[in-house]
Amino acid sequence: MDAWNEARTAVDLDPGLERDMSNCSIARTLEIVGEKWTILILREIWYGASRFSDFERILGCPRNLLAARLRMLVEEGILATETYKEPGSRSRPKYVITSKGMDLVPAVMGLMQWGDHYCADPEGPAVMARHQACGAHVDVHLRCAEGHSVPAEEIESVPGPGFRTKPAE
Template sequence: MNPTLPRPPALDWSTDTCTIGRAMGILGEKWTVVVLREIFNGVRRFADLHEQTGIPRQVLTNRLASLVEHGLLRREPYQEPGARIRHEYRLTAKGLDLYPVLTAVMEWGDRYLADPEGPPLQMAHRGCGAEIHTELHCADGHRVTDHREVVPRPGPGAKRR
C-alpha cells in the first residue's frame, strides 16, 4: 500500500453482514436474472420459460426452485383440459421489489451494450406512455445525478473488524 494514500475507512468494517453479498448469493447467477426478466415480462410457465430462454431444463428447474425457496416467486397451479396439473410462477412482493434493480441493469446495458440500432426493449408508463427510467433520490427527495455525491457510511448492522 502506498504510505502517502490514506487508508479507506471501509477497511475498518466487516463485510460478513453485507446485504449486497447476500443478494448476489441469490441473484448472482446469470440464468436467475434471465428467469426474472421473463417473469417480469409475463412469461410464467415452465415450457414457455424454457422455449423463450433456451435454459437447459435442469438449470431452469433449479433456478425456479431457488427463487421459490427464497420467496421471490410462488407457484400457482393450473390445468389444461385433459392434462395433469402444472404450475406457473408468479412474483411475490419480495420479487416485485427487484423491478428497479432489473430496470437499472437494463438501462446500463442499453447505454453500453445495445446494438447500433438501439435497445431491444423500452419500458413505458402505462398511465401516460412516457419512457420510464431509474433514478437515485435521498430521503429528503433530492435527485442524485453525480454518484460521487453519495457517501457510504456504517449502518445500524455494521460490525467493526
C-alpha cells in the same frame, strides 16, 4: 457531536479500513439473484412468461438448471407457484412474482438501463420500458428520503447499525 457522527468519525469507510464483510447486503443479494439465469428468469416473468415450458423455450436454459433456479426463487419468496390446468392435460405449476420479487424491479431495470446505454444493438435496445398510464419512457433514478435526485458521485457511504470491523488478529 451526536452518536451517528461519532460512529462515522470513529470508523470512517475509507478503503484501508479492515471491515468485516460477512455482513454485506450486496453479497447476500448476489447469493440469491447474482447469476445470469436467475436475472433472465425474472426478466421473462416481467415480460409475461409464467410456465416452465415458456422459460425453457425462451431462455434455452438446461432443464435441471432452470428447475433449480425456479425452486430457489420460490424458496426465497421472490416467486410463488399457482396451479393451472389446460384442457386435457394434468395440473401444473405456473410461476408468479411476489411483492418481494417486485421489489427487485428497480435493480433489474437499472441493469437494463445501463445495458441500453453501453451494450445495446446499434439499432437500439430490443425492449423499451414505458409508463403504462401515459406512455412516457421509464428509467431508474436515485433519490434520497427527502425526494432529492442524487447523482452517484454525491452518494456517501457511512456505517450502518450492522457495521463491524474485523476482529484483531
